[in-house]
Amino acid sequence: MEITIIASCAGKAAIDKWYGWKAEGDQNWRASKDYSDAFAAALKVSDGDEQAAALLVTWGERMADALVEAQWPSVHRLAFALLEKDQLNGEQIDKLLAVS
Numbered sequence: 727m728e729i730t731i732i733a734s735c736a737g738k739a740a741i742d743k744w745y746g747w748k749a750e751g752d753q754n755w756r757a758s759k760d761y762s763d764a765f766a767a768a769l770k771v772s773d774g775d776e777q778a779a780a781l782l783v784t785w786g787e788r789m790a791d792a793l794v795e796a797q798w799p800s801v802h803r804l805a806f807a808l809l810e811k812d813q814l815n816g817e818q819i820d821k822l823l824a825v826s
Contacts, residue, residue: 727767731786732793734764739790740801 738755742748755761764783772778794801803822807814814822 727771730767731764731782732789734760735786735790739794743794743798
């Protein structure tokens with residue numbers, strides 16, 4: 727479940743990194759399916775405790791931020807390759823990720 731929480735937060739982390747700032751309040755993020763998925767997973771982990779689930783999502787956001795930051799060159803390459811080709815197969819992704 728923890729991986730689901732982080733993965734659900736990764737798109738927001740990449741968008742924040744791309745724009746170079748985080749929105750105050752993040753109403754759009756809180757209304758998104760990704761947030762809903764992260765919160766649902768966090769509720770399962772926390773046995774339905776909403777306060778604990780909210781803290782777990784905050785943790786997931788921080789973990790996603792750190793991963794995106796650490797992997798930004800790869801994220802950037804993949805994003806631009808997807809813009810060019812619309813979809814990538816496993817071999818294409820492996821080649822892109824092999825570039826250091």
